[in-house]
Amino acid sequence: MTEEQDVIQRVLDGDPESFRLLVERYAGAVTRMIRNVTGDRHACEDLAQEVFLTAYAKLRIFDPARSQFSTWLFTIARHKAVNAARRRKPRYMADPPEQADTRNPEMSAERKERLAALDRALLALPLNQRTAFVLAEFEQLPYEKIAQIEGVRLGTIKSRINRARVKLTEVLRPFEGDIP
């Protein structure tokens, strides 16, 4: 039995405090994934909390023979993130400002502009491409696992990620040659 399965078994045996280990392990990844899919920096923690509460409530139906706990948890997170993204219009939430490059302020501004363009382009992607891209590029999940989370075939995932990548790199094309 893996360490995670052991923790899950302890929770199922009536020790809810053991669930803390799973929350601590996956809080960052789940929150980040929701933030990147919804573009909402403020609501992502509330949604992530819902994800963990749902996982806790449904822990009895989790089947370790069918998937890893992280895959199952990301499936719940994806479902909630997609629903939230559909409910509200995606808003562009700028990340906290980076430290300005005082040696070359022009380059710093250009860089910010490019990063913001990529942020906007990510939120403009169709949801199925966005979730697949986020799971692959930011969470570094293998394609097989993403296919399981998205409930589609491996080829479909590869094609969605590829299309998302092409759209995002196209965003940077107008800037090419601006800065040496």
Added chain:
Amino acid sequence: MNPQEIFDAWKVRRSQDDVSREFTDRVMAAIRRRHATRAIGDWASLQYLAARPWARAAAIIVGTLLGLARIIATVHLILFA
């Protein structure tokens, strides 16, 4: 910076964690609250049913029917097995 460098920098920035330190405590508190509410809810619904004659009569009828079904099943097993 070339586009690839910008793209990589953007990926690094988007991959950063910024979950608040009290997040886990909040989740665990919500789980404890849920437990407490469920326990109170179970006890309250039991009290609600026990205070109503129709609910008690229904419980007796259901129990009797289940008992009869069990007896019939046992007799059937003995006679026809």
